[in-house]
Amino acid sequence: MGRKLLLEHINVPGINTLEVYRQKGGYRAVEKALKTLTPDEVVEEVKKSGLRGRGGAGFPTGMKWSFLAKPEGVARYLVCNADESEPGTFKDRYLMTHIPHALIEGMIVASFALGAKTSYIYVRGEMMPQIRILEKAIAEAKAAGWLGKNILGTGYDLELYVQPGGGAYICGEETALLESLEGKRGNPRIKPPFPAIAGLYGCPTVVNNVESIAAVVPIINDGGDEYAKVGIGRSTGTKLISASGNLVKPGVYEIELGLPVEEFIYSDEYCGGIANGKRLKATVAGGSSVPILPANLTLKYANGEPRLMSYESLSEGGFATGTMLGSGGFIAFDEDQCIVRNTWNFARFYHHESCGQCSPCREGTGWLEKVLHRLEYGHGKMSDIDLLVDVSKKIEGNTICPLGDAAAWPVASAIRHFRDEFEWHVKEPVKSLSSNYGIANYAVPIEKKVEEVKQDNS
Amino acid sequence: MADLMKVTIDGITVEVAPGTSILNAAREIGGDIVPPAMCYYSKLEGSGGKCRTCIVKVSKGSEKDPRPMPKLVASCRTTVMDGMEVQNITSPEVLEARSGVVEMLLINHPLDCPVCDQAGECDLQDLGYEHGLQKTRYEFERRTFERIDIGDKIQLHMNRCILCYRCVFTADQITNKRVHGILNRGDHSEISTYIQTAVDNDFSGNVIDVCPVGALTDRTFRFKNRVWFTKPVDAHRNCTHEKCNGKVTLWYKGEDVLRVTARKDQFGEVEEFICNECRFDKKATSDWTIEHPTHISDTSVIASNHYETFKPLPVIKENPALQQANKVELEKTSKF
DSSP states (O other), X not given: OOOOSSSTXXXXXXXXXXXXXXXXXXXXXXXXXXXXXXXXXXXXXXXXXXXXXXXXXXXXHHHHHHTOOOOTXXXXXXXXXXXXXXXXXXXXXXXXXXXXXXXXXXXXHHXXXXXXXXXEEXXXXXXXXXHHHHXXXXXXXXXXXXXXXXXXXXXXXXXXXXXXXXXXXXXGSHHHHHHHHXXXXXXXXXXXXXXXXXXXXXXXXXXEEHHHHHXXXXXXXXXXXXXXXXXXXXXXSEEEEEXXXXXXXXXXEEEETXXXXXXXXXXXXXXXXBGGGOOEEEEEOSSTTSXXXXXXXXHBOTTSOBOEESHHHXXXXXXXXXXXXXXXXXXXXXXXXXXXXXXXXXXXXHHHHOOSOSHHHHHHHHHHHHHHHHHHTTOOOHHHHHHXXXXXXXXXXXXXXXXHHHHHHHHHHHHHHHHHHHHHHHHOTTHHHHSOOXXXXXXXXXXOOOOOOOOOOO | OOOOEEEEETTEEEEEOTTXXXXXXXXXXXXXXXXXXXXXXXXXXXXXXXXXXXXXXEEEOOXXXXXXXXXXXXXXXXXXXXXXXXXXXXXXXXXXXXXXXXXXXXXXXXXXXXXXXXXXXXXXXXXXXXXXXXXXXXXXXXXXXXXXXXSSSEEEOGGGOOOOOHHHHHHHHTSSOOOEEEESSGGGOEEEEGGGOOOOSTTTTHHXXXXXXXXXXXXXXXXXXXXXXXXXXXXXXXXXXXXXXXXXXXXXXXXXXXXXXXOBOTTSOBSSOOOHIIIIIOOSGGGSEEEEEOOOOTTSGGGTTOTTSOOOOHHXXXXXXXXXXXXXXXXXXXXX
């Protein structure tokens, strides 16, 4: 049984209320941080913990906090990014629905560490129930003196606000989120300056994912060193994985980083294998924007070593044979799923969600979608496949924000690994509408390369 | 004043003030190495970074941190560092990426240059000639919009728009009232006014000048003439508007002034914004004090049948010594 740090008490009835949360040891971290630690010590603990951003990029949180500019007389802000809209990712919503106080507790500690007197939780507009839950929880916390003026008599003031967004995927990009929070059109800003220097209202700002902020609570409770013991290598701690797709038990799982992918998919403790006794064809390991991998490369590296659920291990092999942990949106596809259709579906999403600010993404995402639609519906040409690769290459890296990359990677990787399926769609336009390509040899186990033992003649 | 920063662009070194963007440093050098800019406008705060045509490769970050930047950067919004080395036209990677951007800009563009008033002075047309393919790889219906009139003098032809946001910044910064912005998202985005409100203020006409393509056109000039048949002349008048100094370019066809625009510098940016009275209402030679013919770059189509172009006398054609002496001028005549 893996260690649970965030979801330990998730099944306790009434854990969404302050009373039960407090009984289970809630708000200990606030007491400890505000009463016994200085802000810099809190930052130091988070640095020691090796916590990496849980929103997708995996940037070390403690490092991000220490980059925050601290000019005299200028307000600083902490903004929680709860604009979770990546297809396949639903961990933050789960956390906010069931243990809202974990997020609020984390927000208080993190705001204290950063010296922010006002903090915001920017929630995606579609998550109206979660907005209500958070507002209720904030009211409870405020009534109990955990928020507001002079918290716990330490002289630290904090106001926490929930801001509903308009439901745009692009507002999950931190600078677009700040624009939206300021009441403007949610277009990503051009960096530099980074938010740590000039963010919300031109003031230094830290934007963190819900899960990153919630993870601060166990770090402060147990100490950064203790947290760093969980996990593997530079991927410390636990991670919430939103498992979806053709799994026996889809859902949100808290795993210790370093869990083998095979165990995550097939063990009964986690996803319980592929539904209806089918075989695994492919996975998207970290939300729709990371490269898709065929089953054999999901479970093993190209050299036959088992792949683990961690930042480093999933990206082992680069984009040629690897993927990314991303935000932890794990989507499994069984042998009856059509990769072309799925790629089209993702491309359609990015086309719809592109903000339209910079040209390659605005025009390129629509182009990708139209070509993929044509392939999926049997009007494709062989040259379309290379066209897709070329267009995705021209989007990638040439845009203001990572949405362009996110739109390009799934297409490029699907063609890289499943080219024969795309070709089959062109060759069999009628058949491909009614049946699908099947599993082919995507799940053929990778031969373990035997390392040559060097003969030492001396 | 802080020390000047040394930056090398395509092997040419220039010293610029700290805080200068790579694009502006390149403009100080001038010539072919200046990256094209479709959305950046030096007079508009916050512009730039959107069209991605000015992307360059930073092969050496600075003297202190010589690592190259991982991605191509937008030169208009990246400030120089001391010792920075930049590759623009010497990098095949940059040229390929730029032609990719141009292709993207053109896939939904109607390519109606033959009936577009901007043709001949269109930045997108220039870019298309330089980087575009002869044939498009885009085989779908292009995005279309209805033409709308924003005010009685300006027409918006959204099909042609490349969403550079220049007119939005202009409406925001030059004029008092913000009634003009972007609606919708992604490739459905469109420039529009607030619920059919006409753009109505003294400087609204400047959105026509800042538009790099033919999306915003002057209704008093629509379909009157091709720009290369008109002759530009610099002129001024004593404008009564407090913010306008009345320095303009008049575009003549025969004896008639067909259109009035602000004066543009060598990078196609207006030198000073002009008021609507100068632009739309003063179209008689008697309103203006003529200064001199506007200098038009030899590479522009407007210069092709122009009075500034050297017309060689018959005697030069036969005399090699004279040909040698007039070499530069003769090259211009053979260019087109």
